[in-house]
Amino acid sequence: MGVKGFVEGGIASIVAGCSTHPMDLIKVRMQLQGETQVPKPDPAAVQTLRPALAAARGGASSIHVPVPPPPAARAGPIAVGVKIIRQEGIAALYSGVSATMLRQCLYSTTRMGLYDILKQKWTDPETRNMPLPRKIGAGLIAGAIGAAVGNPADVAMVRMQADGRLPPAQRRNYKSVVDAITRMAKQEGVTSLWRGSSLTVNRAMLVTASQLASYDQIKETILGKGLMRDGLGTHITASFAAGFVAAVASNPVDVIKTRVMNMKVEPGAAPPYKGALDCAVQTVRSEGPMALYKGFIPTISRQGPFTVVLFVTLEQVRKLLKDF
Numbered sequence: 411m412g413v414k415g416f417v418e419g420g421i422a423s424i425v426a427g428c429s430t431h432p433m434d435l436i437k438v439r440m441q442l443q444g445e446t447q448v449p450k451p452d453p454a455a456v457q458t459l460r461p462a463l464a465a466a467r468g469g470a471s472s473i474h475v476p477v478p479p480p481p482a483a484r485a486g487p488i489a490v491g492v493k494i495i496r497q498e499g500i501a502a503l504y505s506g507v508s509a510t511m512l513r514q515c516l517y518s519t520t521r522m523g524l525y526d527i528l529k530q531k532w533t534d535p536e537t538r539n540m541p542l543p544r545k546i547g548a549g550l551i552a553g554a555i556g557a558a559v560g561n562p563a564d565v566a567m568v569r570m571q572a573d574g575r576l577p578p579a580q581r582r583n584y585k586s587v588v589d590a591i592t593r594m595a596k597q598e599g600v601t602s603l604w605r606g607s608s609l610t611v612n613r614a615m616l617v618t619a620s621q622l623a624s625y626d627q628i629k630e631t632i633l634g635k636g637l638m639r640d641g642l643g644t645h646i647t648a649s650f651a652a653g654f655v656a657a658v659a660s661n662p663v664d665v666i667k668t669r670v671m672n673m674k675v676e677p678g679a680a681p682p683y684k685g686a687l688d689c690a691v692q693t694v695r696s697e698g699p700m701a702l703y704k705g706f707i708p709t710i711s712r713q714g715p716f717t718v719v720l721f722v723t724l725e726q727v728r729k730l731l732k733d734f
Contacts, residue, residue: 418731419522420515422724426716427514432503433712434510436490438571440705441668443485444697487708498574506570509563509587517560521618522724524552529626539630545623553618557611562603564610566590568671580674598675609667609686616660624652625721645722653717657710662702664709666690 427434485493494502528548533540540548557564566587573581584590594602629648631637638644666689675681683689693701 413523414731414734415526416519416523418724418727419526420519421727422720423514423518423522424511425723426720427510427518428507429719430712430716431507431510432491433487433708433715435503435505435571436487436494437664437705437708437712438568438668438672439490439494439575440485440487440708441665442572442575442672443704444701487705487711490708494574502574505574506567506587509567509570509590512587513560513563513567516563517556517614519556520559521552521556521614522622524555525549525618525622528552540626542623542627545626546619549619549621549623550615552622553614553616554611556618557614558607561607561610562591562594563587565594565603565605565671568668569594572668572672606667606670606686609663609670613660613663613667616663617656620659621652621656621717624655625649625717628652642722645725646718649717649721650714652721653714654710656717657706657713661706661709665702665704666693669693 491503498505525548528551529540529545532544532548566584569582570584570587570590573583582590582593584593591603625648628651629644632644632648633640638647666686670683670686670689673682683692690702
């Protein structure tokens with residue numbers, strides 16, 4: 411039964427991940443908007459500010475301090491998608507899909523299988539019910555372990571999805587997820603494959619706990635109150651609600667994770683961010699608190715359909731494999 415849960419979860423996750431990959435790519439591009447447009451104060455300008463004001467009072471010529479240009483307007487998900495197609499071609503919407511498949515094989519298969527095992531162990535044998543706190547606990551444990559296993563594929567996926575936004579000379583041009591992981595290990599060290607792993611684990615715990623626990627709880631409530639029968643309508647309703655809960659809970663961590671994973675560290679130079687907390691502080695200071703919800707529209711646009719496809723496929727796969 412344990413192996414069966416991994417197989418069912420893996421198949422459903424791969425189908426869901428590939429079908430919603432374009433929205434995930436748009437989400438990543440939106441989360442990186444504004445990152446390179448943060449104006450940094452010029453030390454020389456700061457030093458000459460007081461003399462310039464003093465000279466102005468005395469009538470002498472003042473020193474001009476250039477004002478940095480305002481940041482460019484941020485595009486919405488439709489505009490970002492159209493821009494990708496125009497500049498990179500329609501196939502660019504599936505940039506990094508090989509990494510998505512590997513990520514689902516590692517991360518989602520692990521979390522779905524472990525959640526299924528814990529669910530079977532923690533369900534009351536008499537009532538056949540599992541209290542919500544236990545569902546959340548199972549989701550937190552399963553998500554953490556799955557994220558640790560799948561982090562290398564997650565880093566590769568983020569970089570491959572973000573590559574097209576860089577100038578041609580700065581692009582990494584990974585050929586596949588295998589090429590991405592191999593080059594990262596050679597050029598930046600094996601530890602780079604787990605860059606942002608703390609964020610990945612935190613996000614995965616939030617997503618898994620909110621997504622799987624919400625789905626089970628909402629489905630049980632619908633069936634228990636007789637609102638709908640156990641079928642496609644119930645599965646779609648419960649899964650879309652679970653996707654919304656997961657998107658709201660995980661988006662801030664997802665923004666920071668994307669930026670930390672995508673940052674380019676030059677040899678001998680200090681990294682753009684010292685860590686997750688530093689990235690969060692810089693983002694909020696320069697772009698405001700709502701920057702943590704950048705890409706929320708494509709996140710919910712992707713998380714909703716992803717969760718629907720995930721659980722609808724999972725229920726169908728369970729029916730097919732019920733005799734095994």
